[in-house]
């Protein structure tokens with residue numbers, strides 16, 4: 001399954017989502033609007049908001065993104081996460097945002113039987129995903145690193161966090177979802193009732209489009225990420241995708257290795273899914289679940305989705321089938337040639 005698409009195609013695709021579907025280029029209603037592009041968290045972010053508070057909202061949103069990046073970055077030496085990772089096993093006082101996200105990480109680790117594992121970072125680093133110096137690790141090395149991968153050993157007490165000396169955490173799987181929720185809140189506080197933001201694979205929408213119709217959010221085809229596979233009509237929803245095409249390298253053995261790791265064996269998760277899109281009210285929940293369900297694989301994802309009806313999802317299997325939950329059946333426009341099957345709920 002070669003996936004040799006250049007990285008820039010993915011970035012351009014992300015920008016195209018908003019251009020094509022947020023109303024740009026259409027006959028705009030006579031209403032104030034504001035737009036802002038930000039590069040943060042290793043991601044091109046695009047925000048568009050409508051209404052008299054739009055400009056202020058996006059200014060505040062930009063500052064909040066910067067604050068969250070400063071707190072949550074795994075590499076910047078002043079960040080909460082860097083301080084936790086380099087505390088030599090001691091407890092560290094951190095921001096309320098870090099406490100919330102680490103607490104959520106541990107909850108989702110529980111809820112997804114360990115599929116979401118924020119302490120998988122040393123394994124990710126061994127593969128070179130943190131630096132771009134990619135390599136296929138020795139199996140023995142992975143085994144040794146996995147001995148210290150265990151969210152059950154993360155302690156959160158009030159505003160302090162402690163992890164074992166040998167462990168390291170990273171919030172890459174859920175930080176953008178939380179950031180999206182914070183931006184939506186800032187928009188609401190400023191009286192904005194209509195907005196859409198795209199933070200890489202995370203799209204979040206507030207209300208409907210100014211013309212009263214639903215936002216149309218495109219989801220990429222993981223087998224051809226410069227092409228859209230389906231379009232979802234949504235309002236007040238986060239649409240978050242985890243895909244194997246987002247960051248990967250081709251090894252000397254000719255195989256592709258991607259950035260979402262199965263904590264069970266330390267290898268890129270290869271359990272039947274190549275793309276998972278989760279649709280729901282909370283960006284944080286959708287982000288955590290998109291990663292976790294990708295790791296969990298087809299069968300476990302389907303059974304999770306049958307039981308948890310507060311979220312919907314679109315899955316793409318490694319044999320190129322599209323599966324979607326019944327809750328979004330009338331919101332999904334399949335523009336690919338893929339066969340589509342409904343995940344039913346009783």
Ligand code: AMP
Nearest residue numbers: 115116117118172173242259260261291
């Ligand atoms: P996402 O794009 O939201 O699916 O997040 C993927 C990112 O989460 C990766 O780039 C890693 O930084 C991190 N990650 C990889 N595997 C896992 C995992 N099993 N649990 C938690 N985070 C992970």
Ligand code: MG
Nearest residue numbers: 173287288291
């Ligand atoms: Mg995620």
